[in-house]
Amino acid sequence: MSERVVVIGGGIVGASAAYHVARSGAAVTLVDRADLGQATAAGAGIIAPGTSLRPLPAFFPFAYAAVAAYPALLDHLSADGAGETGYRTVGALFVAADEVEAKRLSEAEALFTERRRAGAPNLGDVVRLDEAAARALFPPLAAPGGALHLPDAARVDGRLLRDALRRGAERHGATLLRGHGQPVLEGDRVTGVRVDGQMLAADALVIAGGAWSGDLGEALGVRLPVAPQRGQILHLDLPDEETADWPIVVGFVDHYLLTFPGGRVVAGATRETGSGFDPRITAGGVHQALGQALGLAPGLAGATLAEVRVGLRPASPDGLPILGRAPGLHNVYLATGHGPSGLQLGPFSGALAAGMALGASPPPNLDLAPFAPERFAAG
Numbered sequence: 031m032s033e034r035v036v037v038i039g040g041g042i043v044g045a046s047a048a049y050h051v052a053r054s055g056a057a058v059t060l061v062d063r064a065d066l067g068q069a070t071a072a073g074a075g076i077i078a079p080g081t082s083l084r085p086l087p088a089f090f091p092f093a094y095a096a097v098a099a100y101p102a103l104l105d106h107l108s109a110d111g112a113g114e115t116g117y118r119t120v121g122a123l124f125v126a127a128d129e130v131e132a133k134r135l136s137e138a139e140a141l142f143t144e145r146r147r148a149g150a151p152n153l154g155d156v157v158r159l160d161e162a163a164a165r166a167l168f169p170p171l172a173a174p175g176g177a178l179h180l181p182d183a184a185r186v187d188g189r190l191l192r193d194a195l196r197r198g199a200e201r202h203g204a205t206l207l208r209g210h211g212q213p214v215l216e217g218d219r220v221t222g223v224r225v226d227g228q229m230l231a232a233d234a235l236v237i238a239g240g241a242w243s244g245d246l247g248e249a250l251g252v253r254l255p256v257a258p259q260r261g262q263i264l265h266l267d268l269p270d271e272e273t274a275d276w277p278i279v280v281g282f283v284d285h286y287l288l289t290f291p292g293g294r295v296v297a298g299a300t301r302e303t304g305s306g307f308d309p310r311i312t313a314g315g316v317h318q319a320l321g322q323a324l325g326l327a328p329g330l331a332g333a334t335l336a337e338v339r340v341g342l343r344p345a346s347p348d349g350l351p352i353l354g355r356a357p358g359l360h361n362v363y364l365a366t367g368h369g370p371s372g373l374q375l376g377p378f379s380g381a382l383a384a385g386m387a388l389g390a391s392p393p394p395n396l397d398l399a400p401f402a403p404e405r406f407a408a409g
């Protein structure tokens with residue numbers, strides 16, 4: 031068992047890795063630079079992978095396992111007194127925005143029913159609603175083609191969950207350090223991490239640097255092709271509404287709505303591939319996100335535009351996470367590349383990376399081969 035673990039990156043993945051190492055009783059230091067554009071700080075928080083239409087097949091069994099692990103994690107954090115996470119089962123409306131989409135709703139219904147039968151969590155019994163019934167659940171909505179109601183979909187507040195994981199880690203003895211972590215390599219092992227002049231000894235290292243992971247890979251001589259994909263996401267306020275239980279709104283398109291208590295409506299998000307490390311709010315991004323939000327829910331036109339958040343999603347070339355031991359290195363474990371799904375997958379990936387750093391084998395029923403870092407080693 032590794033005695034001293036260092037985790038670089040304090041977003042959802044690294045915070046979870048640190049929490050799980052600390053919970054096991056080993057010594058761990060979490061190093062985070064708190065870059066502007068941290069994806070976790072901007073993430074929407076939809077926890078319902080069974081509603082996604084685009085990912086590769088390998089995504090689903092892993093995502094289902096990740097989401098199924100959420101309740102136990104929340105129980106552990108609660109027992110640790112780690113604070114609120116914003117996790118809540120609020121359900122989802124999968125809407126048809128026009129007549130063409132209305133014709134495809136039966137197809138979507140069959141898909142979700144089949145996924146649920148195959149074990150997809152966070153869907154529940156699919157029920158068809160007309161526009162009035164959908165609007166009774168989410169008043170500003172327009173759903174002229176009707177909607178499917180998926181009662182078990184959940185959402186989480188990424189910032190709160192990240193902070194709860196960090197707090198939980200500290201309660202189990204972890205050290206949290208703010209700074210720039212640079213791995214120190216000797217042969218095929220990392221022996222430590224330099225943090226702004228301070229040297230931390232390490233028996234094992236977890237790389238959870240989000241969109242910035244490529245630089246860490248370079249420092250280690252490991253090809254880690256993770257690119258930033260900017261997402262701009264709006265926070266709107268409806269001061270006279272209690273929105274804590276409103277469902278998530280998704281559909282055939284990428285944009286979505288979800289709510290948090292106190293009239294907060296979150297509308298996202300742009301997917302700006304090729305954005306580089308540029309965490310600015312842009313006129314075009316806000317225009318696009320607002321146009322899509324008001325298209326889905328015209329009743330939001332009078333809401334206050336309270337905040338725009340910007341996050342850099344850590345995108346891998348095939349859209350799947352990169353999870354496992356770094357090729358050619360003995361004691362370095364990679365947990366990155368979670369793209370648009372890191373709030374769903376990240377806590378689980380962090381737990382798995384913690385286990386690897388501590389010398390444990392991953393659960394035998396989980397096929398991690400599609401996520402192996404080796405798939406990119408050859409360039």
Ligand SMILES: Cc1cc2nc3c(=O)[nH]c(=O)nc-3n(C[C@H](O)[C@H](O)[C@H](O)COP(=O)(O)OP(=O)(O)OC[C@H]3O[C@@H](n4cnc5c(N)ncnc54)[C@H](O)[C@@H]3O)c2cc1C
Pocket residue numbers: 038039040041042043044061062063064065067068069070071072073074075076077188209210211212238239240241242243246260261262263298299300340341342343344365366367368369370371372373374375376
């Ligand atoms: C607009 C938007 C909406 C999203 N919505 C959802 C959603 O609904 N559901 C979902 O599942 N996912 C969603 N995501 C995706 C999710 O937020 C990300 O996949 C996830 O947060 C990535 O977490 P991470 O820990 O890998 O990276 P990050 O959260 O980006 O954290 C990486 C951290 O590493 C630090 N770091 C990097 N290099 C170093 C170094 N050398 N030394 C020290 N620190 C370093 C950075 O400063 C940063 O703090 C969304 C993302 C965005 C942007």
